[in-house]
Amino acid sequence: MNQPNPTYVPLLTFLGTLLIVAVGILYNNTRVSDVKDLIKAETRVTEANLRRLEEKIEKVENLLLTRLADHDTRIGRSESR
Secondary structure: OOOOOOOOHHHHHHHHHHHHHHHHHHHHHHHHHHHHHHHHHHHHHHHHHHHHHHHHHHHHHHHHHHHHHHHHHHHHHHHHO
């Protein structure tokens, strides 16, 4: 078996290390983009839930205002008697 030329060993070591680091960076960037996509999806779900909650609050607010107006009318009628 042939031994590698001693002058090439540091170069091969450097290139091997560089290749491993490059693969690690690419893998990590892929995972980061997956996390970003997950965060965006969660944000869309949260915003949709918030809109539904705001609609429910608005309905309850309208119902309360209607009932308060009805009670105000009743009190006004009973006071005028």
